[in-house]
Amino acid sequence: MFHLTPGQPACLQQSCLCAVCLQQICLCADVQALLPYVLWDRVAKLTASWDTRGKADFEHICEILQPRALQKIVVSQATDAEGQPLTYLTIICRPEDGDDVAAALLQYTPATHITSSPSEQCYLPHRTLPVQTAFGTIDMRLSLAGSDVKKVTPNWDQCQLAAEQQQQQQGAAGAAAAAGMVDAAAVAAAAVEALSAGLAG
Numbered sequence: 026m027f028h029l030t031p032g033q034p035a036c037l038q039q040s041c042l043c044a045v046c047l048q049q050i051c052l053c054a055d056v057q058a059l060l061p062y063v064l065w066d067r068v069a070k071l072t073a074s075w076d077t078r079g080k081a082d083f084e085h086i087c088e089i090l091q092p093r094a095l096q097k098i099v100v101s102q103a104t105d106a107e108g109q110p111l112t113y114l115t116i117i118c119r120p121e122d123g124d125d126v127a128a129a130l131l132q133y134t135p136a137t138h139i140t141s142s143p144s145e146q147c148y149l150p151h152r153t154l155p156v157q158t159a160f161g162t163i164d165m166r167l168s169l170a171g172s173d174v175k176k177v178t179p180n181w182d183q184c185q186l187a188a189e190q191q192q193q194q195q196g197a198a199g200a201a202a203a204a205g206m207v208d209a210a211a212v213a214a215a216a217v218e219a220l221s222a223g224l225a226g
Contacts (some may be wrong), residue, residue, distance in 0.1 A: 165179055174215075
């Protein structure tokens with residue numbers, strides 16, 4: 026990022042402006058090059074909300090809804106205009122699954138009304154590649170632009186599970202190992218490193 030300071034020589038300010046313009050041109054070129062690979066799908070976004078004092082079995086709800094979800098089910102907290110706590114549950118699904126998902130939300134949550142809106146999601150073509158790490162096998166999602174790998178995303182649920190198993194083993198080994206406790210981020214980093222080594226090979 027370039028910052029122009031009042032009083033700088035005009036030639037220096039012009040040089041900085043040119044550098045910013047070049048940076049923007051490069052960014053636009055990168056984005057334009059990616060556009061042919063971007064895919065779009067029509068989806069439905071459904072949201073249930075209820076007073077947080079109304080209890081809900083989120084594990085059971087998510088177990089029922091997850092097969093219809095195209096992304097992670099999101100549960101969030103907020104307050105209404107009167108300061109009362111509210112719980113929101115949002116799910117993205119295929120339009121043809123909207124009625125079933127809405128009925129399930131009415132059945133298994135305290136919500137009395139469900140809001141639904143048509144939407145779209147975009148993504149890059151992808152494939153999943155399992156990689157071996159010191160913590161076990163982790164699935165990596167590779168987002169592709171043709172044959173180029175643009176982004177790698179680890180399966181965070183697998184990373185979390187592997188980290189918890191490693192922590193249990195470290196805990197059994199004694200408190201001395203606690204300082205080097207492994208977390209999900211460390212497992213993910215190991216998976217990325219293993220994938221990079223495999224792709225480079």
